[in-house]
Amino acid sequence: MSEMNPEAQVAVSDITDDAVVLDVREDDEWQAGHAPGAVHVPLGDVPSRLADLPETDEPLPVICRSGGRSGRAVAWLSQQGFDVVNVDGGMRAWNAAGKPVRTDDGGDGSVI
Template identity: 45%
Template sequence: MRVTVPTVDVTAVPEDGLLLDVREHDEWAAGHAEDALHIPMSEFVDRYDEVTEAVGGGRRVHVVCRVGGRSAQVTQYLIGHGFDAVNVDGGMLAWEAAGRPLIADSSDPAHIL
């Protein structure tokens, strides 16, 4: 049985919402949302407590990667552990295309890898 992962459009992610970016370090450094929580999928299980701390009073977790595959897996994991989580449809590529703000960890202009 295939489970459908709930998704939201990038425009539906509130500016003060909890955005969990599960891309790898090089992807993050090239361009990311300013207030996102960065926990690469490869480190997610080891850093799971950071998500619990960030959620606090039951905030919805908006999970994002480059296009949506990795974030869908993490969203499914979080839902299975009782979180209110949704996958951001189209990932950071859609975020960038929608004109949502990006910053980079270098002097180069922010872009999505």
């Protein structure tokens, strides 16, 4: 296993549209729109909800609006032994790349 890098980042172009990602934004941001395969755990809830983190064979991408909160989550989760990477540019970059943004009911969402 490679040594974990808390600064590890992944470009949105390297993530499939339906990939499992951990979204650490707040509830109102999530409700406005999120990646189709995202699992929502707000940043402040991450330490108490480790059991809710999805298991993946690859490093788990962590996303927020622009990369700041997800960067903090990646640094902390890496220290806890999780294999995670920060999504460079967050949901703003995801949306700008033309990737799908959905609401909980499957409709078209937006990034706020």
